[in-house]
Every structure is written in C-alpha cells, then in structure tokens.
Amino acid sequence: MSDTSPADPVGEAFEAQRDRLRAVAYRMLGSHADAEDVVQEAWLRLARQDAATIHNLAGWLTTVVGRISLDVLRSRQTRPEASYDDQLPELVVTADDGPAPEDDVALADSVGLALLVVLDSLGPSERLAFVLHDLFGVPFDEIGQILGRSADAAKMLASRARRKVRETERPTAAGREQREVVQAFLAAARRGDFEGLLRVLDPEVRLTVDTPDGAVVILGATKVAEGASARVAAGAAARGRAVLVNGLPGFVAWREDGTPLSVMAFTVVDGRIVAITTVIAPARLASMNLPDPG
Structure with a gap:
C-alpha cells in the first residue's frame, strides 16, 4: 500500500494510474509481488519529484515503471x-x-x-518493447528513451518479440x-x-x-x-x-x-x-x- 492521502492531489493522480501501472509491471515481470514493489518504488520516486515539472504524469510514471522493471529483468539474468x-x-x-x-x-x-x-x-529489451507498445500502446520514441536506444531500434525489438509470441499463439x-x-x-x-x-x-x-x-x-x-x-x-x-x-x-x-x-x-x-x-x-x-x- 502507498502512503498517498485522499487530500493530496498528486497522490490522487497516482492512485488513478495505479491499476494500469501494476498491469504494466506484471506483464513485464510475471510476478504480482514484484509488480507491487515496482509500483511502490514509482510512487516513492514521484514523491521526491517536483510534480510541477511533470507535464504528462501518465507518461512519466510509465517511463519510471518501465525502467525499474527493466532493471529487475536484467538483474534476473545475472542470477x-x-x-x-x-x-x-x-x-x-x-x-x-x-x-x-x-x-x-x-x-x-x-x-x-x-x-x-x-x-x-524474451530478452529484457524485447519484452519491454513488446509489452509497452503492443499491450499498452506506448509510442516507440518513448520506449526508445527508456531503453536508451532510437525509436527505430525499439520498433525492431518489438517486431522480433512479436514474431516469437505469434509462434506460441498459433x-x-x-x-x-x-x-x-x-x-x-x-x-x-x-x-x-x-x-x-x-x-x-x-x-x-x-x-x-x-x-x-x-x-x-x-x-x-x-x-x-x-x-x-x-x-x-x-x-x-x-x-x-x-x-x-x-x-x-x-x-x-x-x-x-x-x-x-x-x-x-x-x-x-x-x-x-x-x-x-x-x-x-x-x-x-x-x-x-x-x-x-x-
């Protein structure tokens, strides 16, 4: 559970996004517990941020959740x-x-x-590109920023992941x-x-x-x-x-x-x-x- 208060407008805005953010993190990580941890970490980062500098809260939160999830996926690969x-x-x-x-x-x-x-x-980058674009409609330029790559590179990663998914869904x-x-x-x-x-x-x-x-x-x-x-x-x-x-x-x-x-x-x-x-x-x-x- 977060420490947001109903009287806190930033907290209310975050709570309105919580279910979507949890869904993004779960599709990325395949773990409800890990997804909850990622969403909570996103709230903590938002609480430390000057909300007035965030022009698109939904996009900002998606980027943060994507980056945290990517770190979790990459750490799993090392173990x-x-x-x-x-x-x-x-x-x-x-x-x-x-x-x-x-x-x-x-x-x-x-x-x-x-x-x-x-x-x-899928590899971490493939998984992020596919989940964010194909399941949640995030533009490739935003996905590229999360991955530190170009929009075209993000599009190629999603395409490669999509082929693997289609093979399984035949x-x-x-x-x-x-x-x-x-x-x-x-x-x-x-x-x-x-x-x-x-x-x-x-x-x-x-x-x-x-x-x-x-x-x-x-x-x-x-x-x-x-x-x-x-x-x-x-x-x-x-x-x-x-x-x-x-x-x-x-x-x-x-x-x-x-x-x-x-x-x-x-x-x-x-x-x-x-x-x-x-x-x-x-x-x-x-x-x-x-x-x-x-």
Missing part, C-alpha cells in the same frame, strides 16, 4: 537461479486424447498463460508436432539421455517450479536438463498421463495411493521447448481439478 514468492497463474488441466478440433478452443482459452510463458523467453501449439517434442523430452529424461534433452530444449529455456515454499525459476538448457531426469523419473515411477494445461501439452503424475505428484506444462516454439511450468506443491495440486489417472 541463473532465483526464487520468487509469487503464485503462478491458474492452471486448467484437461485430458489429452490426441489432436482434435477442440484443441483450438482450448488454446484460445489459454492465451493469457501462453503469453506470460512466452514473454519469459493454433498448432498443442498439436501433433508439439506433442512429439514433449514426448521426446519425457523419453530422454526417463533414459537419463542428457544430449537428447539438450536437442529438444531451447538454449534459453525457462523452468518454473511451484513448490510449497514458492516458485523457483531455473534458466538455461543445461541447468534444466541436469534436473530433468530425476524429476521425470520420479513421475514415471508413479502413474502418469498426457494432458492439456491451459491448452498447452502437459503431463500429470500420481503416486501409487492416487494423490497427485506433479503437473507439467510445456511451451514449444519452432520444435524446441522454450518454457516448462511444473507444479509440485501439494496444496496447489489438491486445489486443481485433475482428470482421473489413465
């Missing part, structure tokens, strides 16, 4: 493994009986999660080829085939694991492959089946006593896995409406 207390988006798990026309409907329902997942595969995202990539990953993990895992993982793949202690993020194909064999082998020792998770190809494993062990969702772009979301937190698993074991 290949980091923990976050934020909850993952809600996951809807349905039985996967093979490619069917209904897959397109499931994918349409999953665009929110799919977009967050693919944004995590109707085939849960289709046959994507399923085959996921099956190859699972098979390689069960065999302990490290090279096989690297062949299907994007070099910058992002693994997010929802644990009882919060979300843990692991970046990079080597680190993800190193832990994949043990993780999947544990699931393979129990009962498991292919599923769709918010329209994305996935896998659910159950223990012998019928309690759920894990849920995995995969995002596949150009024949490689760019993101994996795994839920192992018992409370989160218990709250999900999972199909019966196959």
